[in-house]
Amino acid sequence: MEDIWTKRPGQTKAAAPILLLAACALWIAAGGSRGSWRYDFQNQILAGAEEMYMPGLAFLNRAQDKGAREWVREKALAWLPLVSYAEDHAVSSPAIEDEETLAKILDAQANDENAVDENGNLVGEPEPAEAAAQPAAPTVDMSIEKLRDFDYLLSNFYTVDSSTMIGPEQLNADDLLSRSMKIDNTTGGPKVIIFHTHSQEEFVDSTPGDPATSIVGMGDYLTELLNEKGIETIHDTGVYDIINGQLDRSNAYENAEASVRPLIEANPTLEVAIDLHRDGVAEGTHLVTEINGKPTAKIMYFNGLSRTRTNGDIDYLYNPYIQDNLAFSLQMQLASESLYPGFVRHIYLRAYRYNLHLLPKSLLVEAGAQTNTVAEMRNAMEVLADTLAHVILE
Incomplete structure (x- = not known):
């Protein structure tokens, strides 16, 4: 399969900060709860990446329409597997569990x-x-x-x-x-x-x-x-x-x-x-x-x-x-x-x-x-x- 970045000239450089932030988030999330700065920063870095590179998504995260927010989030994170992985292993909001x-x-x-x-x-x-x-x-x-x-x-x-x-x-x-x-x-x-x-x-x-x-x-x-x-x-x-x-x-x-x-x-x-x-x-x-x-x-x-x-x-x-x-x-x-x-x-x-x-x-x-x-x-x-x-x- 052709690399998606080769289809979009100039995006590799733009993607670098996103991947760097995502890698940092992954590293911090893997650190668990062993330090207060890691505990606070693991959520801040994800939020920062969202605000900087996906402002529309950040806006939706603040909106009340949870269904639309989650749908857009899922689609956006499909392009960023590292961020998706880090998010899965960081602190998240309570979920309604099925039986x-x-x-x-x-x-x-x-x-x-x-x-x-x-x-x-x-x-x-x-x-x-x-x-x-x-x-x-x-x-x-x-x-x-x-x-x-x-x-x-x-x-x-x-x-x-x-x-x-x-x-x-x-x-x-x-x-x-x-x-x-x-x-x-x-x-x-x-x-x-x-x-x-x-x-x-x-x-x-x-x-x-x-x-x-x-x-x-x-x-x-x-x-x-x-x-x-x-x-x-x-x-x-x-x-x-x-x-x-x-x-x-x-x-x-x-x-x-x-x-x-x-x-x-x-x-x-x-x-x-x-x-x-x-x-x-x-x-x-x-x-x-x-x-x-x-x-x-x-x-x-x-x-x-x-x-x-x-x-x-x-x-x-x-x-x-x-x-x-x-x-x-x-x-x-x-x-x-x-x-x-x-x-x-x-x-x-x-x-x-x-x-x-x-x-x-x-x-x-x-x-x-x-x-x-x-x-x-x-x-x-x-x-x-x-x-x-x-x-x-x-």
């Missing part, structure tokens, strides 16, 4: 909140050594001056899944650390509710069919520990991932919300909701450290951003408490690092919601994995309870 797409997104939310790749290897952080568990020492600077640096904060405390993105306006240390996570413990009534979207998660030495040795048993122990500390806690042991006698996580988050929300409404003193899970990792991975002389399962705090990289905010997974959720997990992360270095993995950010919209102080915890022992998990609950008390009690 099939919605089903796929809800399925992704239901089945995968683990920070591992398809082989079970940890994403965004090094694999732990296979040697005996060793006590750790603080390795990161947690001063407010360092935390105000978006790149530093992101790289030292977070793993961002490829399905989503986050910018400095959300990971603003001053904002997140200024939000009080303290509970009002002067009034009666329960303050914390613990539940398990995935109640069937077990450990390497769990007794099959014995909930006391599963993640539900860890919830029982954490509830006991918090009550002992004067934090009145209730434990919902409902099963949301078994349908007709079979493991089925397809609607586990929806099922859990349907039961947990009425409990929250019936107990208006509740301020904290904790969905307690255990992770799923490669069989050779052992998430363990040594704390107070005891082998202790490592944990991970988890946030859903209700935003995909491709389509932007997910309106039908709306969460008004995202910033509070982020504040809670960051304050827990910093307290964990300060009190018990080595106990926590990086906070994991994914695209969906995961019932973190139930309360402002909602927390999803991935405690250990299937390769940990029940004893390591119980030790982790002791450390988690102490850290939680440090964050939420006056």
